[in-house]
Amino acid sequence: xxxxxxxxxxxxxxxxxxxxxxxxxxxxxxxxxxxxxxxxxxxxxxxxxxxxxxxxxxxxxxxxxxxxxxxxxxxxxxxxxxxxxxxxxxxxxxxxxxxxxxxxxxxxxxxxxxxxxxxxxxxxxxxxxxxxxxxxxxxxxxxxxxxxxxxxxxxxxxxxxxxxxxxxxxxxxxxxxxxxxxxxxxxxxxxxxxxxxxxxxxxxxxxxxxxxxxxxxxxxxxxxxxxxxxxxxxxxxxxxxxxxxxxxxxxxxxxxxxxxxxxxxxxxxxxxxxx
Amino acid sequence: xxxxxxxxxxxxxxxxxxxxxxxxxxxxxxxxxxxxxxxxxxxxxxxxxxxxxxxxxxxxxxxxxxxxxxxxxxxxxxxxxxxxxxxxxxxxxxxxxxxxxxxxxxxxxxxxxxxxxxxxxxxxxxxxxxxxxxxxxxxxxxxxxxxxxxxxxxxxxxxxxxxxxxxxxxxxxxxxxxxxxxxxxxxxxxxxxxxxxxxxxxxxxxxxxxxxxxxxxxxxxxxxxxxxxxxxxxxxxxxxxxxxxxxxxxxxxxxxxxxxxxxxxxxxxxxxxxx
Numbered sequence: 001x002x003x004x005x006x007x008x009x010x011x012x013x014x015x016x017x018x019x020x021x022x023x024x025x026x027x028x029x030x031x032x033x034x035x036x037x038x039x040x041x042x043x044x045x046x047x048x049x050x051x052x053x054x055x056x057x058x059x060x061x062x063x064x065x066x067x068x069x070x071x072x073x074x075x076x077x078x079x080x081x082x083x084x085x086x087x088x089x090x091x092x093x094x095x096x097x098x099x100x101x102x103x104x105x106x107x108x109x110x111x112x113x114x115x116x117x118x119x120x121x122x123x124x125x126x127x128x129x130x131x132x133x134x135x136x137x138x139x140x141x142x143x144x145x146x147x148x149x150x151x152x153x154x155x156x157x158x159x160x161x162x163x164x165x166x167x168x169x170x171x172x173x174x175x176x177x178x179x180x181x182x183x184x185x186x187x188x189x190x191x192x193x194x195x196x197x198x199x200x201x202x203x204x205x206x207x208x209x210x211x212x213x214x215x216x217x218x219x220x221x222x223x224x225x226x227x228x229x230x231x232x233x234x235x236x237x238x239x240x241x242x243x244x245x246x247x248x249x250x251x252x253x254x255x256x257x258x259x260x261x262x263x264x265x266x267x268x269x270x271x272x273x274x275x
Numbered sequence: 276x277x278x279x280x281x282x283x284x285x286x287x288x289x290x291x292x293x294x295x296x297x298x299x300x301x302x303x304x305x306x307x308x309x310x311x312x313x314x315x316x317x318x319x320x321x322x323x324x325x326x327x328x329x330x331x332x333x334x335x336x337x338x339x340x341x342x343x344x345x346x347x348x349x350x351x352x353x354x355x356x357x358x359x360x361x362x363x364x365x366x367x368x369x370x371x372x373x374x375x376x377x378x379x380x381x382x383x384x385x386x387x388x389x390x391x392x393x394x395x396x397x398x399x400x401x402x403x404x405x406x407x408x409x410x411x412x413x414x415x416x417x418x419x420x421x422x423x424x425x426x427x428x429x430x431x432x433x434x435x436x437x438x439x440x441x442x443x444x445x446x447x448x449x450x451x452x453x454x455x456x457x458x459x460x461x462x463x464x465x466x467x468x469x470x471x472x473x474x475x476x477x478x479x480x481x482x483x484x485x486x487x488x489x490x491x492x493x494x495x496x497x498x499x500x501x502x503x504x505x506x507x508x509x510x511x512x513x514x515x516x517x518x519x520x521x522x523x524x525x526x527x528x529x530x531x532x533x534x535x536x537x538x539x540x541x542x543x544x545x546x547x548x549x550x
Binding site (some may be wrong): 040046152 | 314315316317321322323325326395396399424425427428429431432434437438439442443446516517518519520542543
């Protein structure tokens with residue numbers, strides 16, 4: 001256990017980030033977590049960089065007001081577009097989704113062909129390609145990226161393995177398969193719920209769950225040894241809107257029952273050093 | 276042409292409302308329009324009633340600051356959840372999407388079985404069923420409703436007639452077909468773009484486009500005769516976020532080329548009589 005008793009702050013555009021908290025709770029069972037889901041403005045994945053940065057700064061300001069010792073940006077879009085801004089503005093370590101998954105993918109691939117799937121904004125930012133190339137050092141790695149905007153609504157509809165889901169996944173993954181990828185980064189916190197169907201459709205391809213990689217990074221940064229999981233990990237849940245489907249979906253992402261979240265407003269918060 | 280030179284205000288959670296403006300421009304070609312798309316917070320369809328009311332009040336306040344003579348709520352979710360609040364708060368006529376389409380559906384059905392499709396929030400509000408029952412008077416009409424949350428992302432992905440779209444539509448429409456509907460209300464401003472595939476899948480079913488019905492209602496309220504369309508209808512476009520896909524999608528919804536929108540912030544606006 002870390003000697004610093006302050007909680008770890010986690011934010012996401014909505015509830016998908018709870019799939020990251022699931023891994024954190026497993027790897028850091030004795031830590032306390034404060035989670036903020038910006039459900040009043042979800043999703044971030046189709047919005048502009050400027051808007052995603054403004055929203056991310058407000059989420060981070062909320063977490064800092066809870067005296068967190070670290071911020072995990074449990075949203076790939078926010079990690080792609082706002083991580084540098086956050087790191088320049090806050091005084092605690094900031095863990096994003098992209099670098100840990102990029103390092104894991106670079107270490108995993110045998111044939112040097114890595115696929116990346118995510119929202120339009122994440123893929124357009126090219127953040128994964130840059131991070132993977134950086135992690136690969138002098139080794140040549142080809143990154144094949146594809147936005148998959150229908151995966152989030154399919155997961156939220158609960159269609160985790162319907163014929164339509166398979167048809168859409170085939171359409172999205174066809175060019176990546178044609179490129180001969182042996183590793184696929186699931187670059188959105190909703191996608192791990194599609195892992196069973198994606199594994200089935202991509203035999204021989206290793207799937208990288210960015211939440212698991214980020215939780216490992218957080219553990220390393222805190223200098224905490226892995227201990228056996230406990231059922232008692234404390235997660236304080238905040239949302240910006242009480243959306244009707246929250247509880248059902250949150251349980252799916254977190255993999256355990258969950259308390260009712262507290263609704264908060266973050267619209268007018270600011271980071272001290274951000275305009 | 277109306278003798279009142281002030282513009283007509285139109286707002287939507289995003290760009291779908293431009294499918295309503297398309298009909299307005301056709302029926303009221305000599306009017307001027309001010310359109311606000313709340314693209315920084317889109318979509319409204321999965322959010323809570325309270326949040327949709329707050330956002331709708333801010334959009335209406337923005338339009339009133341442009342001295343509009345009428346507000347068209349070109350979003351079914353906002354019409355379902357915020358119309359009463361808006362009508363109680365503003366001093367100009369407010370046209371929603373639901374009542375005009377409900378009256379048209381009640382007048383259209385022969386067998387008394389009407390289907391309604393929309394977002395989760397619209398369907399959960401039961402607004403269409405109530406409005407159709409009211410419009411039907413003493414005649415018995417059965418309303419069969421179904422939320423279709425994947426239709427909006429399918430339209431935004433441009434998959435207007437893909438195999439996946441047909442598979443998903445079949446799944447959504449199966450219970451409505453089994454109920455023997457002869458009329459289907461497209462209760463979301465994105466859905467008219469799916470009209471070709473829906474018509475093809477539902478032979479003998481009349482599709483009701485809520486935007487066309489609302490434009491007709493606006494014309495009646497303004498006391499304007501229908502005149503031949505002109506290519507010169509003026510539409511001033513505002514958005515709360517410059518989202519990457521705006522221009523491409525806007526052109527599809529509006530059916531004509533479109534100017535670059537002006538970005539504005541509405542977060543801190545309030546209606547005078549709303550807390």
